[in-house]
Amino acid sequence: MLYRSTVMSLAFTAEKQLAISAVRRACSLTSSVFNKLVKNETLTKGDKSPVTVGDYSAQAVISSMLQRAFPQDPIVGEEDAAELRVDSGATLRDRIVSLANEALVGELGLGDLAEWGIGPGSEQTPEQLLDAIDRGNYKGGRTGRMWTIDPIDGTKGFLRGEQYAVCLAFLVDAQVQIGVLGCPNLPVDLTNPDGEKGCLFIAVRGQGAQQMKLSGADPAPLSIPPYSPSTFNFLESVEAAHSSHSTSEKISQLMEITRPPIRMDSQAKYACLARGDGGAYMRMPTGVGYKEKIWDHAAGSLIVEESGGIVTDSRGEGLDFGLGRTLGENYGVIACVKDAHAKLLRAVQQATTDGASAQSKA
Ligand SMILES: Nc1ncnc2c1ncn2[C@@H]1O[C@H](COP(=O)(O)O)[C@@H](OP(=O)(O)O)[C@H]1O
Numbered sequence: 314m315l316y317r318s319t320v321m322s323l324a325f326t327a328e329k330q331l332a333i334s335a336v337r338r339a340c341s342l343t344s345s346v347f348n349k350l351v352k353n354e355t356l357t358k359g360d361k362s363p364v365t366v367g368d369y370s371a372q373a374v375i376s377s378m379l380q381r382a383f384p385q386d387p388i389v390g391e392e393d394a395a396e397l398r399v400d401s402g403a404t405l406r407d408r409i410v411s412l413a414n415e416a417l418v419g420e421l422g423l424g425d426l427a428e429w430g431i432g433p434g435s436e437q438t439p440e441q442l443l444d445a446i447d448r449g450n451y452k453g454g455r456t457g458r459m460w461t462i463d464p465i466d467g468t469k470g471f472l473r474g475e476q477y478a479v480c481l482a483f484l485v486d487a488q489v490q491i492g493v494l495g496c497p498n499l500p501v502d503l504t505n506p507d508g509e510k511g512c513l514f515i516a517v518r519g520q521g522a523q524q525m526k527l528s529g530a531d532p533a534p535l536s537i538p539p540y541s542p543s544t545f546n547f548l549e550s551v552e553a554a555h556s557s558h559s560t561s562e563k564i565s566q567l568m569e570i571t572r573p574p575i576r577m578d579s580q581a582k583y584a585c586l587a588r589g590d591g592g593a594y595m596r597m598p599t600g601v602g603y604k605e606k607i608w609d610h611a612a613g614s615l616i617v618e619e620s621g622g623i624v625t626d627s628r629g630e631g632l633d634f635g636l637g638r639t640l641g642e643n644y645g646v647i648a649c650v651k652d653a654h655a656k657l658l659r660a661v662q663q664a665t666t667d668g669a670s671a672q673s674k675a
């Protein structure tokens with residue numbers, strides 16, 4: 314047993330260090346992209362979500378660092394470089410190449426290793442960077458090591474200057490082992506929204522979760538406070554198209570919740586749940602057949618679990634990261650501290666059953 318726990322606590326030290334370093338580098342890139350962002354550089358993908366130079370260049374940076382550190386590991390990344398390889402994508406490609414290289418050559422910081430292809434002199438060719446983006450095309454699966462990247466989660470929040478997260482998770486046999494979220498616009502203390510911003514959240518399975526400033530300062534362990542009916546509330550998407558606001562309002566009434574929901578974009582919601590800013594992460598299907606993507610939940614779900622929370626779908630089943638790039642049929646996502654979960658699940662089931670029977674009568 315002693316041997317086993319020693320092995321567990323030593324596990325994945327290099328992966329964790331790389332993940333932190335890559336997310337921090339990508340966060341400085343996205344912050345600088347936002348400051349320079351020119352609106353007409355925004356593309357629209359088939360799924361209608363805006364894709365910016367920030368998404369592409371951040372994925373290029375994280376993926377090229379992963380390639381240097383763990384060349385055999387496959388990656389499930391949100392973006393692909395197809396639109397950058399055609400002639401009409403040339404201007405955008407040049408901008409992405411220069412931004413990604415600017416990020417890669419930045420001085421080494423605490424914990425950074427030059428062998429990851431970062432630091433002065435680490436420029437990559439355009440072809441290498443496009444290939445790095447396309448390394449994210451792995452189809453996912455149930456066995457072996459893999460990484461999943463959401464270079465900018467909450468693109469809509471990013472474009473509004475609100476919340477977004479740079480997300481990286483490491484999985485073995487479809488189980489998340491490491492989750493890292495970088496949230497450049499998130500206040501260190503949500504009750505002081507005009508105070509210092511920029512947080513990093515890190516979890517390693519079996520080793521707990523912690524928050525620190527993006528600079529690496531003030532690391533502190535995360536632990537969700539116990540359920541308290543008088544202060545309990547929901548964290549949910551800003552976008553009603555991503556999570557049904559009306560269903561969570563119904564659930565809120567059934568639970569007699571008095572505090573309004575906190576609406577924010579991205580997996581910052583998981584991080585805010587983990588540090589006790591809100592009571593439950595709610596993501597209820599909007600009924601359009603959308604399948605949730607693994608990169609939208611892998612890192613955040615481990616951060617919540619390692620902070621004493623539980624993450625399931627609306628049936629109470631765990632999320633299955635082994636089905637490919639998506640979580641399969643969409644039963645929503647609910648997450649909260651363990652002692653509130655049974656009550657939340659009952660309310661969710663009642664609200665969704667009532668909704669279904671009202672629909673079938675109509
Ligand atoms: N119809 C839909 N239902 C649920 N999620 C959706 C959706 N359309 C897009 N999304 C996902 O919602 C994510 C943002 O989550 P949130 O609403 O919590 O901010 C998006 O991530 P990106 O911004 O990385 O594209 C996208 O993957």
Ligand SMILES: [Mg+2]
Binds near residue numbers: 362391468
């Ligand atoms: Mg997207």
Ligand SMILES: [Mg+2]
Binds near residue numbers: 467
């Ligand atoms: Mg996302």
Ligand SMILES: [Mg+2]
Binds near residue numbers: 391
């Ligand atoms: Mg994204």
